[in-house]
Amino acid sequence: MYDFSRCKLCATNAARPTYKLKKTTVYACAACGFHFIDHLDSMPSETPGDTRSALDQKAWDYIEGMLPANGKQLRKNLHLVKRHLSLSGSHCLDIGAGAGLFAHLLAEAGASVHGIEPQGIFREFAQRKFGIELNGETIDDRHWQEGYAGFFDVVTIWDVLEHVNFPAETLRSAYNVIKPGGWLFLDTPRRDALFYRVGEWSYRASGGANPLFLESLYSPLPFRHKQMFTLRQLLQLVESIGFSVVRVHSSLLPPHNKIVLVCRKP
Secondary structure, three states: OOOOOOOOOOOOOOEEEEEEOOOOEEEEEOOOOOEEEOOOOOOOOOOOOOOOOOOOHHHHHHHHHHHHHHHHHHHHHHHHHHOOOOOOOOEEEEEOOOOOHHHHHHHHOOOEEEEEOOOHHHHHHHHHHHOOOOEOOOOOOHHHHOOOOOOEEEEEEEOOOOOOOOHHHHHHHHHHHEEEEEEEEEEEEEOOOHHHHHHHHHHHHOOOOOOOHHHHHOOOOOOOOOEEEOHHHHHHHHHHHOOEEEEEEEOOOOOOOEEEEEEEOO
16 A cells, blocks of 8 residues: 655655545645645456446447547647657657547558557447557556557647546656657646635634635545646656756636647657
8 A cells, every 4th residue: 555645746755634525535645745646546447347437328428428528639739749859750659648639630641650548448439430459558568668668759648647546757758758859748637726725824814614616626536646846846857857848838818728748768
């Protein structure tokens, strides 16, 4: 069992429970200021015959109904990638591929595409909808770390880093599979944005009775938000791993409240 007093970012034993929400507790590290909740996901079961996550018609309709809104943002993401390199013939890995839409867009742009999605229901949707075979093995698995070391021209991590159990390990594993000169593109919510600060202020002012946005930002349910970075924390992390930051786009105000990074492996 993980000791949540150990910071998931700087690894010091300086994290303390700070915001007690209805279903989880947010820990804050006194050493580096990182915020994360007291929960880790277990990976979905791949037991043969397990139909609990089967893609029924209700699930299909829900996922398909989300595609137009998601597609609007993912097409912007594709444009960002194409501003930095030609995708024709490039080897690309989309980590946290979800329903497979971005992998599909990469393939349409001429890339050779691999994707990681631990939830079987989304892998099945991607295969049936787009004809794309996504892998269930996470990026730290030997399948990627030994089989694809230094292989990919591009790795993308869209709206994923806030969901994984250990984001630093995820980024280190991503670094290992990128070839020298290759690219990393990622985005994640920004913790030092205005909406989060308002939530902290409201929590403190109300003695914890009214946490506002904090309650909706974190959840112990599977694959929900487990941590959030400030811009400074994320920049320090990617640079400590070895990436060079090529471009930063971020906003402190709605509606985006996100950090978008373009990084390169030397």
